[in-house]
Amino acid sequence: MADIKSAYEIAMEKINKIESATPEERLKWKYIPKGEELAGKYLKDDINLTAELAKYGEQERKYVVQGISSILIRNIDLPKNDAVKKNNKKAMDGLSAIKKDKKGLENAFSKIRYIFNHYSEQGEAQKKAAYEQVKEEFMMKVQQALAQQGSNARINAVDIERQPQFQEEWRKMLMRLDSQYLQHLNEYKHELQAIN
Secondary structure (H helix, E strand, O other): OOOOOOHHHHHHHHHHHHHOOOHHHHHHHHHHHHHHHHHHHHHHHOOOHHHHHOOOOHHHHHHHHHHHHHHHHHOOOOOOOHHHHHHHHHHHHHHHHHOOOHHHHHHHHHHHHHHHHHHHHHHHHHHHHHHHHHHHHHHHHHHHHHHHOOOOOOOOHHHHHHOHHHHHHHHHHHHHHHHHHHHHHHHHHHHHHHOO
């Protein structure tokens, strides 16, 4: 019971941490959120990141860039539709504007673009084949269930696709297919985060 802390003790520990923070930590706490806010505005309203960064001194700028980078990188996703593709391009353009290591950045971007192209081309064919496989397996399960009940009814393929159980199986299959691509994409996103 002695190691349970009161709310007051917890609050005092937090205050002591804040008071003992280094100037560097204080800069981080102040300017990383400012960078995150700028990234949000950039993605939503299309502000000029280079002009916004020019408003900060060298010390603050590195933390603002960290904040911007983290949000832009988080917004890069598999190109499932045109809106995501547009968002990816915007995030990558924003990173190009704020990162100094252009060669490292382009290297990471080329790997990401490869994943995107593969996802759009081969991934689409994989999805079609997987959809047909899931549909066929589900139809067989339903036919077996009907046969066990002694019914001679035939199930229509369109009816199968509307079944919640089929939809659930299809969602699981999509998640498995996407997880292969997401694993590689996340590796490259970590690479992007490390680039200056």
